[in-house]
Amino acid sequence: MRLLVVEDEEDLVDALRVGLARAGYAVDVAYDAPAAQEKLQVNTYDLVLLDLNLPGGDGFQLCRAVRAAGNGVRIIMVTARDRLDDRVRGLDEGADDYLVKPFAFPELLARVRALLRRDTGGTSVLEVGELRIDTARMEVSLGGRALALTPKEYGVLHYLMTRPGHVVSSEELLEHVWDEHTDPFTSTVRVTVGNLRRKLQEDGLIETVISRGYRLREPA
Numbered sequence: 001m002r003l004l005v006v007e008d009e010e011d012l013v014d015a016l017r018v019g020l021a022r023a024g025y026a027v028d029v030a031y032d033a034p035a036a037q038e039k040l041q042v043n044t045y046d047l048v049l050l051d052l053n054l055p056g057g058d059g060f061q062l063c064r065a066v067r068a069a070g071n072g073v074r075i076i077m078v079t080a081r082d083r084l085d086d087r088v089r090g091l092d093e094g095a096d097d098y099l100v101k102p103f104a105f106p107e108l109l110a111r112v113r114a115l116l117r118r119d120t121g122g123t124s125v126l127e128v129g130e131l132r133i134d135t136a137r138m139e140v141s142l143g144g145r146a147l148a149l150t151p152k153e154y155g156v157l158h159y160l161m162t163r164p165g166h167v168v169s170s171e172e173l174l175e176h177v178w179d180e181h182t183d184p185f186t187s188t189v190r191v192t193v194g195n196l197r198r199k200l201q202e203d204g205l206i207e208t209v210i211s212r213g214y215r216l217r218e219p220a
Contacts, residue, residue, distance in 0.1 A: 001046040001116055001155065002026040002176045006036040006062070007078070008055055016049065019105050024138055024151045024158075025112075026179040033057030040066060044175045045073050047112060050095070052079040052086070060093050067094035074115040078103070126161045129219035131205070133158055142200055152177060153196045156189075160206065160216040169213035 003020060007013050008031050020027045028043065030036035032055040040048070048066075052059035059077055066073065076097040077090040090098045097111050113135060117124060124136040130143040138154060140147040149157065155177035160168060170189040174182060182188065193214055197206055207215045 001158070002028070002044070002179065003112070004028045004030060004036065004039060004043075004045045004048045006030045006033075006048060006054065006059070007051045008032060008053075009051075015105075019109075020112075021151065023109055024154050026155065026177055028180045031055070033059075033062050036062055037065060039180070040071060040073070041069075043180065046176060047074040047076065047115060049076050049078050049108075049112075052077060052081055052090070060089060063090070063093045063095055074118070076108075076111055076115065078108070126158070128161050128164045128216060131157075131161065131200075131216075133161055142202065147199055149196070149199060150192075152188075152192050153199065156192055156196055160214065164216045165218040167209045167212045167215045172213070 001024075003025050005013055005016050005020075005027060007016070007029070010031075013029055013031070017027045017029065028039060028045070030039050034056045036048075036050075036054075050059045050063060054062070059079065063075055063077070066075070075095045076099055077095045078099045078101065079086070079090075080101040082100040087098045087100075096115050099108060099111060113124065117135070124134060126133045126135065132141045133139070135158065140149055140154065140157065156173055159173060159176050171184075173189050174184060178188065193206060200206070205217055207217055209215055
């Protein structure tokens, strides 16, 4: 899953980037409101962590603009502004959640997972046949056999498991599993899928659909 962190405190950005990447997320960063708006217009994100006090605008305005444009991306406002009227306004402007600084990173991760679960029926466990992912623990198994995956292998498998039987293009995987610094002409998707197939040890579980992308085979 690909996240956008909109925050002007560089130390906090660095900590969030490292922590979220370790949790398996691709992370882009915007340090001001105009940069965030540009990235949201160009890229596809699964969730945004949005500060309110930003150079070039504030989080309320940005959230309102995102919703006015019809963008349904999940938004968590992360801010030191803890007054009740700010929390109410944030939710009314279209935020899905509101977290006050300082916060514990495990709580932030739990809130991120909770919002992203809305797209998978609210469960933290995904199962396709004998393939199982526990998204809260980042544990993957196939037929009871635990699999040790890299963050990108995990990201690709997780994305495919949310769309079993559907063809997912390399471009779509790049948009949701890798960050903005990845070369769009790289072979990284093909290489990652190949490594994932070897670890699954199941021929045909991830099918290549010529000229279209990849498909996770559903059980018969």
